[in-house]
Amino acid sequence: EDNTARKADHLRIALGDHAGFVGLTTGFEQLRVRARALPERDLDEVDLSTELWGHHLTWPLLISCMTGGTTEAGPVNRALAVAAQRHGVAVGLGSGRVLLEDHARDEGFMVREAAPDVPILANLGAAQLAEYGPDACEWLVSRCAADALVIHLNPLQEAVQPGGDTGFSGLTARIDGLARELSVPVVVKEVGFGLAPEDIELLAGSGVAGIDVAGAGGTNWARIEGQREDEAGAVAAAFTDWGWPTTESVRVAHEILGPRRLRTVYLIASGGVRDGVDALKALCLGADLVGVARGLLSAAVEGPEAADRAVGVIARQLQVAAWAAGAGRVDDLESHLLR
Amino acid sequence: EDNTARKADHLRIALGDHAGFVGLTTGFEQLRVRARALPERDLDEVDLSTELWGHHLTWPLLISCMTGGTTEAGPVNRALAVAAQRHGVAVGLGSGRVLLEDHARDEGFMVREAAPDVPILANLGAAQLAEYGPDACEWLVSRCAADALVIHLNPLQEAVQPGGDTGFSGLTARIDGLARELSVPVVVKEVGFGLAPEDIELLAGSGVAGIDVAGAGGTNWARIEGQREDEAGAVAAAFTDWGWPTTESVRVAHEILGPRRLRTVYLIASGGVRDGVDALKALCLGADLVGVARGLLSAAVEGPEAADRAVGVIARQLQVAAWAAGAGRVDDLESHLLR
Amino acid sequence: EDNTARKADHLRIALGDHAGFVGLTTGFEQLRVRARALPERDLDEVDLSTELWGHHLTWPLLISCMTGGTTEAGPVNRALAVAAQRHGVAVGLGSGRVLLEDHARDEGFMVREAAPDVPILANLGAAQLAEYGPDACEWLVSRCAADALVIHLNPLQEAVQPGGDTGFSGLTARIDGLARELSVPVVVKEVGFGLAPEDIELLAGSGVAGIDVAGAGGTNWARIEGQREDEAGAVAAAFTDWGWPTTESVRVAHEILGPRRLRTVYLIASGGVRDGVDALKALCLGADLVGVARGLLSAAVEGPEAADRAVGVIARQLQVAAWAAGAGRVDDLESHLLR
Amino acid sequence: EDNTARKADHLRIALGDHAGFVGLTTGFEQLRVRARALPERDLDEVDLSTELWGHHLTWPLLISCMTGGTTEAGPVNRALAVAAQRHGVAVGLGSGRVLLEDHARDEGFMVREAAPDVPILANLGAAQLAEYGPDACEWLVSRCAADALVIHLNPLQEAVQPGGDTGFSGLTARIDGLARELSVPVVVKEVGFGLAPEDIELLAGSGVAGIDVAGAGGTNWARIEGQREDEAGAVAAAFTDWGWPTTESVRVAHEILGPRRLRTVYLIASGGVRDGVDALKALCLGADLVGVARGLLSAAVEGPEAADRAVGVIARQLQVAAWAAGAGRVDDLESHLLR
Numbered sequence A, B, C, D: 001e002d003n004t005a006r007k008a009d010h011l012r013i014a015l016g017d018h019a020g021f022v023g024l025t026t027g028f029e030q031l032r033v034r035a036r037a038l039p040e041r042d043l044d045e046v047d048l049s050t051e052l053w054g055h056h057l058t059w060p061l062l063i064s065c066m067t068g069g070t071t072e073a074g075p076v077n078r079a080l081a082v083a084a085q086r087h088g089v090a091v092g093l094g095s096g097r098v099l100l101e102d103h104a105r106d107e108g109f110m111v112r113e114a115a116p117d118v119p120i121l122a123n124l125g126a127a128q129l130a131e132y133g134p135d136a137c138e139w140l141v142s143r144c145a146a147d148a149l150v151i152h153l154n155p156l157q158e159a160v161q162p163g164g165d166t167g168f169s170g171l172t173a174r175i176d177g178l179a180r181e182l183s184v185p186v187v188v189k190e191v192g193f194g195l196a197p198e199d200i201e202l203l204a205g206s207g208v209a210g211i212d213v214a215g216a217g218g219t220n221w222a223r224i225e226g227q228r229e230d231e232a233g234a235v236a237a238a239f240t241d242w243g244w245p246t247t248e249s250v251r252v253a254h255e256i257l258g259p260r261r262l263r264t265v266y267l268i269a270s271g272g273v274r275d276g277v278d279a280l281k282a283l284c285l286g287a288d289l290v291g292v293a294r295g296l297l298s299a300a301v302e303g304p305e306a307a308d309r310a311v312g313v314i315a316r317q318l319q320v321a322a323w324a325a326g327a328g329r330v331d332d333l334e335s336h337l338l339r
């Protein structure tokens, strides 16, 4: 099967109406912010800037890994990079497998020019680590001028797609080894079904620098793969409500990783984050950074201006929500702001 | 931006279908009245009259602050004033900012003639207190022949609208100062997102004479402002379920302010009150007075007869509900009538 | 206003689509029967016959009071009487007020011939007891050849209708006096908003022979009256979810009146009973008899055959449900059959 | 009434839109699997094969008893048998009553040739045991070359249908006797309303080799019979939410029968199982085998290839779900995998 055709399909299907969960939500909708009528602070005093491995971020936001290696990926990732740069947030690239397989397929992977000052995160599937060791990963990171490498765990996506790579034995050890050898931080994430407490324990005990829960309630990769092939679709139908709701996974990760100030492993919350209020809730649950993928995709396809506006709206919502919750800094965002 | 055009927009949008909350309700629908089949009293013996700062009210009801300073405001406020006078309830005016800015723009602010015997409440945004001190407020109150001044807290509304006034530092002190200097009672309210326990504590400790929770579940001012401008609309989309449900805010305020007979700060319940049964529930939760805004707007636009009928229906529902709950006086309305 | 026109309106509106509750249910739908796959008994061994003041009933069912004194009432009540006779269940007549006011208006009140062997219950509003004392009631009962008199409490219905009789003071004493003087048993009921615990306590301490909770979730009399007049409709809109769900009222009445075998006051469950499974649940909650009104109305309007079939279906459902719950007699129907 | 016409009706109605429950679900939708992102095993290492009375099954799945004795039954059961054989799962036949009544009506009962290596289960209604004793049952089993006999308990179905066999007294004793005399294992099941704890206790204490809860939430046999006749339909309307949700019945059975390794009575979970994730949940609740009936019917009507695909999809979903839950063998499937 042609991997770039697959990537193009993903973009198309993800933009459609059947890429989400049915019968399961992120849980953000059940959390309420303790809204204040008397914030006793001016809105423009609210400053949510933060640090990510030595890089300054204006907002604790990440544009999650989406695409690369297909014709459409070029303009999409450039638009996202431009938006990231303008708003001072981190940006991820899609899986670098295509690029590792064919060094010429670099569409969408070369965005450093468009985003000179913000962290760029390269990406690879964990199952690919059997084939591509630390050296190949190092090459990938340097080719993308990336500041970190994100490894994704996607057992269900692989199992549902015909010919998917379902060799998942020994992955923890491989991830551990990679994290210890690579010159840049390694982040491990799911792709939208969340991490189990047991997964988080395993990863927290390895050398990874960050964990992104990529929880359930947003993009459902079983359903997306299911729209590419009949039998995959039939199998996927059972998994529309599979996984850990994002809020549940973040809560557990927060408990395992400990308080923000003390932790050594960075906690990224993502999966179904729709807006800056969801982002605020995720931060209050203990996340260091909040990622958004599909929610930015249609704007990114439209172009850099639309992407800029879309990221700007989320940042503004986050700022307003923090203000109206009585908070002024990232450190103020704790669970007592929720009810 | 023209402030009177804004006010006209507000009326139009508030009358439309997208001015409410999505995913959050007042909580009234979850409370049930302990209905009696044997009230052991005649309906016409039920007398819910009360006092408001020395004024007699036939019903513990308030027509909440809505409009003023725009052409439409004249007939709308006259209709509401006529209805208030006929039924013996209090009536509020919209924000006097326009009038303070331009003393000629008095449309809708001069209703004392139409409502000679009931309390009239003037209104101003808390953020305006930076510009307009106690003297200006005194002028406003006297110009409107008002019996009290209502200060509204609307951080979200200001934050969502382009160029909104988001200078909210030091507001508690300003309100406090105003309350101590003004010749009439000062009431502080939200505009439909409710007051947090912390807000209520702050206000209860200041010199204000009354607190109106103006809770969530009724009119959503982020959504209204969002319909006036594209980016505001995008930002507002995250706030359709923001705030404290009215019943929650009233409960908390009741706890903080203490039992009705002992309290020195008047408790007004408003925000999404649809009818006299909601009003009864709010009174049973501990309110002294119940306010209705948007629920009376279309009748007010229709004219004085329609406004009269609309207020009459709420008063009648309240009387019937109190009767059929076995209550005869405002003092009988306590939480044991609910379940 | 013409009382018989009102009665005709009631039938018409009750047959329409807006005669029920909105936002409140009987609670039957939340109870589950402990269904048995091995009832260890033949279906035709199930015998749910019972006694009602010395009369034998084949099923513990009552066709609740509905109509009388209007042209349509004649065939409707005859159909219901025929059905009651064929299935051996009790049948109630509508309010006898019209007949007391004009002795010639006896349409629908003379059904003894059609139902020679089953209990017939006459009916009158409690508020009418101010005008019609025990002698008039005695006359009514004897004119209808009735076996009991049902007094209904309908404060909300009276309050909503223009010119309704809302003189409800002193009713408990009047009911008490009537119950002690009348030659036949007196039953007291609501009309679809249920009885409060306090109401039941009051009635249990008076001389009445039976209590019919007529709980909420079935027919909503505020809504029906609201369809006869504009202002009534506006007032009624606040009462679509008023009252005590039938199951809640029955549970409480059962607690107050004590176990079936020991009690001296008969407990009738009604209000939104849709079928024989609801009836079974009501019996398991402690009722002695289960009443159905509106659920039989359209069949009664169709004629005796349809009414016969409709009552037969409920009886059959009750028998099947009792059997499949492992019960054989009315005495077996207790709360441990529910979960 | 012609029993084969009835059987043909059943197939037709079961394929339609009104054969399910309304207001009651299996409960599977409320259980969540503890999904793992790091299963630390390859998907193809997952082996869920099991034993059923000495027969090897590739998957712990059963195609539940559906049809026989009607023209349509031939191809349907052949298709199911082919699918069972290909996937190594057990297959049940519909009630053998028709065959016992007329030895020539063997359509659909002779599928051994199509399924030489998997267990085939013959079937008979418990009420028929009054007429057909152990010898007749022995004949039925041997005529179908079956490995077991399934006795179904269907009180509601019998009660709803005109002329249904509702003689259910003494059934436990008859089942007990049969189980002790028959040369093959006897399984007892409901047909979609579930078994009560009391039923399970009775059966666990008899000599049966297996219990299939056939719980509520899937196929509703009252509704199916109700579509064959008017009065049956009226009676059936009360039973759309009757019975024990499958998950509830399985939980209770698991508690009564004890841990999988120690139990002597086989536990089959069925009733509304839609896919392999439901199957996984049922196994985690303690089932030894999971049955699917109606969910496979339309594929079976389409033919052997469709049936093969349909069973294959469920098996694949089960395998993927087990893998992504971190399990490798049937023995790993325990309640701690659920939350």
Ligand SMILES: Cc1cc2nc3c(=O)[nH]c(=O)nc-3n(C[C@H](O)[C@H](O)[C@H](O)COP(=O)(O)O)c2cc1C
Pocket: A010, A011, A014, A064, A065, A066, A067, A093, A094, A095, A123, A150, A151, A152, A189, A190, A191, A192, A214, A215, A217, A218, A219, A270, A271, A272, A273, A291, A292, A293, A294, A295, A297
């Ligand atoms: C079109 C698309 C492509 C994606 N590709 C990748 C990928 O290559 N690598 C990866 O780790 N995650 C990928 N993801 C998953 C996202 O990073 C994210 O974890 C997931 O979509 C959940 O977030 P969301 O609900 O905000 O979309 C992709 C998501 C989308 C929508």
Ligand SMILES: Cc1cc2nc3c(=O)[nH]c(=O)nc-3n(C[C@H](O)[C@H](O)[C@H](O)COP(=O)(O)O)c2cc1C
Pocket: B010, B011, B014, B064, B065, B066, B067, B093, B094, B095, B123, B150, B151, B152, B189, B190, B191, B192, B214, B215, B217, B218, B219, B270, B271, B272, B273, B291, B292, B293, B294, B295, B297
């Ligand atoms: C058209 C309109 C204009 C309003 N203008 C004001 C205002 O000028 N000042 C104020 O304090 N509140 C204002 N409000 C808010 C109301 O007083 C009230 O707090 C809010 O609408 C919640 O009540 P409701 O749900 O009954 O509408 C306005 C409301 C409406 C609908």
Ligand SMILES: Cc1cc2nc3c(=O)[nH]c(=O)nc-3n(C[C@H](O)[C@H](O)[C@H](O)COP(=O)(O)O)c2cc1C
Pocket: C010, C011, C014, C064, C065, C066, C067, C093, C094, C095, C123, C150, C151, C152, C189, C190, C191, C192, C214, C215, C217, C218, C219, C270, C271, C272, C273, C291, C292, C293, C294, C295, C297
């Ligand atoms: C058309 C109609 C007329 C009724 N008239 C009377 C009446 O005259 N007296 C009375 O006590 N109840 C009357 N009822 C109330 C019923 O007896 C019963 O209490 C109520 O309808 C709730 O039961 P349901 O939900 O089964 O209809 C009437 C009900 C209906 C539908």
Ligand SMILES: Cc1cc2nc3c(=O)[nH]c(=O)nc-3n(C[C@H](O)[C@H](O)[C@H](O)COP(=O)(O)O)c2cc1C
Pocket: D010, D011, D014, D064, D065, D066, D067, D093, D094, D095, D123, D150, D151, D152, D189, D190, D191, D192, D214, D215, D217, D218, D219, D270, D271, D272, D273, D291, D292, D293, D294, D295, D297
């Ligand atoms: C068309 C059809 C015919 C059935 N016939 C029988 C039968 O003859 N004997 C039996 O024990 N169960 C029979 N059943 C019931 C099933 O075995 C099963 O217990 C029930 O349908 C619940 O499972 P489901 O929800 O997966 O359909 C039949 C089911 C269907 C759909």
